[in-house]
Amino acid sequence: MRCVVFFHLPCGMTDGSSAYNSGMKTAKYLRRHRKLIGFLAILLSIAMTAGVCLYALTQTAAGSTRLTIVIDAGHGGIDGGVVGRTTGEKESDINLAISQLLQAEFEEAGFLVVQTRPTQAGLYGSATQGYKKRDMQKRAEIIEASAPAAVISVHQNFFSLSSRRGAQVFFREDNALSHTLACAIQAALNGMPECVRPSDALKGDYYMLNCSDYPSVIVECGFLSNPEDEALLLSENYQRRIAETICEGTLAFLAAASSAEPAMI
Numbered sequence: 001m002r003c004v005v006f007f008h009l010p011c012g013m014t015d016g017s018s019a020y021n022s023g024m025k026t027a028k029y030l031r032r033h034r035k036l037i038g039f040l041a042i043l044l045s046i047a048m049t050a051g052v053c054l055y056a057l058t059q060t061a062a063g064s065t066r067l068t069i070v071i072d073a074g075h076g077g078i079d080g081g082v083v084g085r086t087t088g089e090k091e092s093d094i095n096l097a098i099s100q101l102l103q104a105e106f107e108e109a110g111f112l113v114v115q116t117r118p119t120q121a122g123l124y125g126s127a128t129q130g131y132k133k134r135d136m137q138k139r140a141e142i143i144e145a146s147a148p149a150a151v152i153s154v155h156q157n158f159f160s161l162s163s164r165r166g167a168q169v170f171f172r173e174d175n176a177l178s179h180t181l182a183c184a185i186q187a188a189l190n191g192m193p194e195c196v197r198p199s200d201a202l203k204g205d206y207y208m209l210n211c212s213d214y215p216s217v218i219v220e221c222g223f224l225s226n227p228e229d230e231a232l233l234l235s236e237n238y239q240r241r242i243a244e245t246i247c248e249g250t251l252a253f254l255a256a257a258s259s260a261e262p263a264m265i
């Protein structure tokens with residue numbers, strides 16, 4: 001896991017000094033204390049990581065309910081979703097691979113995980129008329145029955161312009177927790193070294209966001225219409241790291257929500 005660390009550096013500048021001098025002093029300070037700052041960054045990173053893990057473990061140790069996370073691998077069965085422009089790989093298969101890695105991350109952190117689509121099969125029963133609606137309704141039923149702390153729907157994007165790339169997280173506009181969760185996951189994804197263009201979380205009017213009131217997001221992990229994104233999304237190493245990053249963002253959300261208002265989750 002990685003953590004974004006913010007520093008508040010002592011400046012010592014009060015009045016009468018120019019912004020230039022202030023900047024020079026700060027730069028000097030940073031140079032002089034580079035080793036110390038690096039050490040503190042590592043220390044804080046460890047502390048934050050331990051904090052979010054501890055949060056999940058104490059939930060379990062308290063004997064209370066282990067929090068449940070619903071992971072929703074988008075599409076499946078005869079609905080493959082979009083396909084890679086270069087390789088023709090199906091979105092549904094990539095969604096499932098990332099969802100399974102995400103499950104391992106959350107279980108390691110002490111959560112219960114429910115997958116709406118644990119296999120390549122769709123949830124619609126027979127592939128007859130109305131299959132898409134039946135598939136979506138089944139996912140909604142699983143979410144309702146799970147009473148989850150968060151719902152993460154995993155998808156891959158596609159756009160007519162092949163230059164468009166990067167991960168985007170969608171939230172339900174009238175659900176504050178959905179918004180906060182989306183911002184936390186998007187911030188974590190923006191911090192990945194492969195992120196070429198940081199994005200804001202985006203509002204979306206989608207069934208998976210609207211079908212329950214639990215904090216729900218759709219994570220579009222990247223664009224299968226972009227060759228670089230497509231290559232990354234097909235690599236198991238990147239799939240694992242993106243799963244780690246989504247988990248990390250979700251844990252930060254849960255830890256913050258828990259300390260702000262325990263009854264919320």
Ligand SMILES: [Zn+2]
Pocket residue numbers: 074075081082091155156
């Ligand atoms: Zn999709």
